[in-house]
Amino acid sequence: MGLIQIEGMEFYAFHGHFKEEQIVGNRFLVDLTIETDMDKPMESDNLKDAVNYQRACEIVKLQMEKKSHLLENIAGRILDAICAELHGIKKVTVKVSKMNPPMGGKINSVSVVMTR
DSSP: OEEEEEEEEEEEEOOOSSHHHHHHOEEEEEEEEEEEOOHHHHHHOOGGGSOOHHHHHHHHHHHHTSOOSOHHHHHHHHHHHHHHHOOSEEEEEEEEEEESOSSSSOOSEEEEEEEO
16 A cells, blocks of 8 residues: 655635635645555556556646635545546545635635545
């Protein structure tokens, strides 16, 4: 068993509860951790035997392009899409962070972490 960790994928997107957030946009960071059996790709050195983490990044990018009101919705869609398309995954965790959220004070980020 092993982990693939993709950290700090950065996007400028138009997610948020407030109308202004969906017009002005904000910076978001996404971290992805995929648990998978790495014995076969370790031996074969062949991408067809591994979880393709380049494709995982593409899936995250596609989901980040779709507007959402809630981080929970974004995280859930990412999990659904990753699990539907990539095979050999035992467990996947996604963390979606909104940088400088409009919450009435200085806050670096607010995040949602979900696992499937």
